[in-house]
Amino acid sequence: MNYPSLIIDSKKLKENVEVLMKICKKYGINAGGVTKVFSGDIRLSEIFVQGGVSFLADSRIENLIGLEKFNLPKIMLRLPMISEAKKVVRYADISLNSELSTIKELSREGEKQNKVHDIILMVDLGDLREGIFEETEIYEVITEIIRLKGVRLIGLGTNLTCYGGVIPRRDNLCKLAEIKEKIEKEFEVQIEILSGGNSSSLYLLETDDMPDEINQLRLGESLILGRETAFGHQITGTHNDVFELEAEIIELKSKPSIPIGEIGMDAFGRKPSFIDKGNRKRAICAIGKQDIDVEDLFPKDENIAIIGQSSDHLIIDVTDSISMYKTGDIIKFGLNYGGILKLMTSSYVSKNII
């Protein structure tokens, strides 16, 4: 085995997907699997498909290109760059959009490629990341979209909790349903999809607060970690340990807890501060900020404390552990969503699906 190693439990991942798909189906929600956290890995996307996701969605066109073989709708999650319109039309069936200039480019590409590219128009319900915020702008944009030949408006969507941390509620999602109704009346079109957000909207199903009109969700973290993300609650029957990290100890020595000498900047240009705990048994693991951020990993041995990090090193305090670690031993870590994303991005981390 090459270290650091990300161990991925395929059975647990599939169970997570099955549990979530069952819940969504019960409430009439078409739920897709967001593949971006694992860089569109084809074997893990296959597990999403086996587990019953309705579509695959990713924010990076490079990842969607790798998923071409799957016979499921593919959604480009991030607003496309105008410069990538050609690839988006070729490799994504649907894209989320908020800018007319981009939609026009997608239409031009659609016509060139003899395709009609489907558009979900993003509405900003207050989280202030992407989406049209002013209602009048929505109607102006749609007036233009319905004249375009290379694209078709199939839905409205929103995204919450991502930038502003705004919690999805019946009231803000109902606003989306109202806008849909107005559009259908005014433009005499059918809006098939009302895409009500991500894993942070899931809790509304359990509290029975999801507006009936919402019929799509784009799920990432809930499939990977088994938790809804509005409040961070674990979903019954799911696993939060599908992904685990193993890193190797390259040094283990007893050292003081306060550096000796004049303190300047550390490797990240910050002036560090320290608390004197006397001599401590410190281990360095061969993994660093290039691979994961210190706040995104959690030692499985609860008596280990993380005390520092540089680009290539993770420094931990193993003094209080009952295990007698030595150089060459493997330390295991649990992970959050950001940690998994970063480890999957680093080519220095080996990925092992079991």
Added chain:
Amino acid sequence: MNYPSLIIDSKKLKENVEVLMKICKKYGINAGGVTKVFSGDIRLSEIFVQGGVSFLADSRIENLIGLEKFNLPKIMLRLPMISEAKKVVRYADISLNSELSTIKELSREGEKQNKVHDIILMVDLGDLREGIFEETEIYEVITEIIRLKGVRLIGLGTNLTCYGGVIPRRDNLCKLAEIKEKIEKEFEVQIEILSGGNSSSLYLLETDDMPDEINQLRLGESLILGRETAFGHQITGTHNDVFELEAEIIELKSKPSIPIGEIGMDAFGRKPSFIDKGNRKRAICAIGKQDIDVEDLFPKDENIAIIGQSSDHLIIDVTDSISMYKTGDIIKFGLNYGGILKLMTSSYVSKNII
């Protein structure tokens, strides 16, 4: 051009290397180029070689494997994992070490491969990352090393400012020289190399405080950004803009500065807070935390403010800019060392050497 794009000025990079090598040569320092920040990119390593570095050094064995063709000594900077000893002996001429168990494994591999692998023993002068802290342990370890047939002790080294932020000084580096002298007397060996740290030791040359015995430095940031890293001063005749980032605007709209609705957690599990500045012209660039951290990039247009980030989005405020940006426009950013490292790590960023 694919975006986001990292633009790398090869001419400026070469000039940085030449300036630094000239300074080091003047003071009798053998200076090597640290290739880890650009993931051991072979074209950029070639520029290091053309600029006159004495050796190439990297913390990841994968990177050194890619540099096999260069006829210069290769140094493994990070303490090797025992599990990678075979590769280290095969692809690195020298490695930095602090653990006898690892050195024994390197020796076994050396014998297997009919090689003698060179060792620089790391001494912790107080920064508390890697290295032997207790002086008695140094002599115990050397007693063992000199009995091993597959390795040869060729130097002592230290690393400062990386974890603890401890500034290199004449006094702490003199300590290294003293230990060298004792070892040479006691063990009747020649310690050829005294490796006095990284770009944070450079300022000691200018102030004439570098002990004469220090004859090696391992330079990364100073070659890339032209700055010494103890105090962050730019070195005369160097460039800090070898690397620049270009990212594309995927949405530009006027929106309020405070989210609407109940605020929960953002995508990173943190509860965000906001200041009301009224409606602002906000642009979203197609680059995110997967590619770079928000604190590591700096808009070239000084009237742009960075206001947020999610995995795939960088949100900037362009209200005060005199440029009339639109969707599809390219925004340029300056970068620090950590930012360059992260962008080079992300396969979603195109690398363009000009």
